[in-house]
Amino acid sequence: MTAKRIAHLAVVLLAGTRGGAAQEPAGPPPPSSRVEDRGTAVLELLPAIGRIGAQAGLIAGLSRNPYGAGSGLQAAGYLDVPLGRVAGGKLSYELLIGVSHARSDPFLITDPLAYVANLAVGASPAAALAGPPGAPFPVRRQVRTRLRVLEVAPFCLKYTVTALDHLRLRPYASAGADVVVVVTRQTPERDESLLFPGSSPFDGPLIAGLVSQAPELQARGIPSGQGDIETGFHAGGGLELRLSKGLSVNMDYRLTGIGGVGSRLHAFSSGLGIHW
Incomplete structure (x- = not known):
């Protein structure tokens, strides 16, 4: 019985040795992952366009305004975010918001409401048209237009040349779609009314060149004027x-077409840009 057990154990050991020899030898262990330490180097979102390539800035200067308002002042702020590299430069998305203010030279208007008011107090048609002293309210008078323009450009594309970076110069061109808010009012050059002089209805700032807002609204500080969105x-x-x-x-030049190409605002600006 003991001899049989010894023989059986020998067979088992021999089979195990042959099975181990048939197995493939284990290869070397996989290389450990390497973690590269980049230190404090600035990472670029789009390489070779300047850190992440974004810019924000404020510019201000002179404007040439539509609607006969003449020269004025304007300012704008913008944000540029890079989209990609193109031949010789980069292409960016731009968001721009600008405002412009101007006051025109004096010009002559005819106020039909003042004419009707003169007729209502008993003036003849000729006297009503002539105004003071034969009628209480001036019909033909000199006024100035005050123009305020708010320009919001939610979608613009800007191309910047980077080939001249060694000279520290980057020319650029941009174009985009705008939403423009225009607000105007006409201010008489002189107080000419015989009734209610210097105030509503015809001597205060005129809405559409016709009539002033009620004095109670003016006392509340409510702005007057007419406006539209284009x-x-x-x-x-x-x-x-x-x-x-x-x-x-x-240094920047911008041409804005308002409601088409007939009404144009020219902006000449300079300012500072911050890049990151």
């Missing part, structure tokens, strides 16, 4: 002069 577009260009990696001086 669609528009803008196109322009300029030059960035890099003072450092994060700061530039910008």
